[in-house]
Amino acid sequence: MTIIEAKNVSFSFGETPALRGASIAVDQGEILAIMGPSGSGKSTLLHCLAGILVPDSGEVLFGGARIDAMPETSRSSLRRDRFGFVFQFGQLVPELTSVENVALPLLLSGVRRKQALDKAYAWFERLGLDGLEHRRSGELSGGQAQRVALARGLVAGPEVLFADEPTGALDSLTGEQVMDLLVAAAREQGTTVILVTHEPRVAAYADREVIVRDGRVNAPDRIAS
Numbered sequence: 001m002t003i004i005e006a007k008n009v010s011f012s013f014g015e016t017p018a019l020r021g022a023s024i025a026v027d028q029g030e031i032l033a034i035m036g037p038s039g040s041g042k043s044t045l046l047h048c049l050a051g052i053l054v055p056d057s058g059e060v061l062f063g064g065a066r067i068d069a070m071p072e073t074s075r076s077s078l079r080r081d082r083f084g085f086v087f088q089f090g091q092l093v094p095e096l097t098s099v100e101n102v103a104l105p106l107l108l109s110g111v112r113r114k115q116a117l118d119k120a121y122a123w124f125e126r127l128g129l130d131g132l133e134h135r136r137s138g139e140l141s142g143g144q145a146q147r148v149a150l151a152r153g154l155v156a157g158p159e160v161l162f163a164d165e166p167t168g169a170l171d172s173l174t175g176e177q178v179m180d181l182l183v184a185a186a187r188e189q190g191t192t193v194i195l196v197t198h199e200p201r202v203a204a205y206a207d208r209e210v211i212v213r214d215g216r217v218n219a220p221d222r223i224a225s
């Protein structure tokens with residue numbers, strides 16, 4: 001069953017076309033890797049699917065509803081309540097401790113502080129982060145910070161997790177550990193994952209991969225033929 005879909009989506013940054021009629025449908029619970037060369041439109045596609053960018057033309061549907069036609073306030077609620085995000089450089093809030101960073105999406109959704117922190121603490125053991133709860137991001141290694149970012153992306157039980165080069169700043173062993181945790185947690189929660197990467201060994205964790213070239217989506221076998 002399709003949970004999220006882009007239909008013939010085009011988007012330009014001023015004069016620069018980033019997407020030129022991109023279409024993709026992602027199944028509920030699927031882990032999808034979006035591959036392709038740098039500048040091909042992968043991040044722009046992810047941002048359109050997540051309702052961060054609104055396409056110039058085409059449609060984006062989540063659960064059958066047109067999110068590209070929603071006002072920004074509705075898209076922002078959707079991102080807060082039903083989507084999770086992990087970016088290349090963690091983007092933790094430096095003033096907050098790790099556990100406060102993980103609790104943040106819950107606090108923003110109106111969950112009480114005690115309950116939000118209790119939920120956040122539970123992720124530390126699960127992700128091998130025991131003892132790091134009260135450190136700030138400047139006191140974490142890259143791999144630790146990215147695991148904290150992963151916990152923050154998953155803590156609210158999102159329906160879709162958007163991950164943009166989540167291992168791009170990590171060495172390969174650390175990257176594999178982060179991907180193992182991401183995939184295990186997503187499968188356990190039934191979370192759909194849309195993962196942008198240019199690394200085949202990261203894409204290998206996905207159920208399916210597609211390739212973006214020149215702002216359009218191709219299945220790999222169609223590229224080869």
Ligand code: ADP
Pocket residue numbers: 013016017018036037038039040041042043044045
């Ligand atoms: P990828 O994720 O595959 O590297 P992007 O989606 O980031 O590709 O970019 C697609 C195209 O849009 C590229 O030509 C890029 O230079 C351009 N682009 C991306 N972001 C911006 C921006 N904020 N302003 C102007 N051009 C942009």
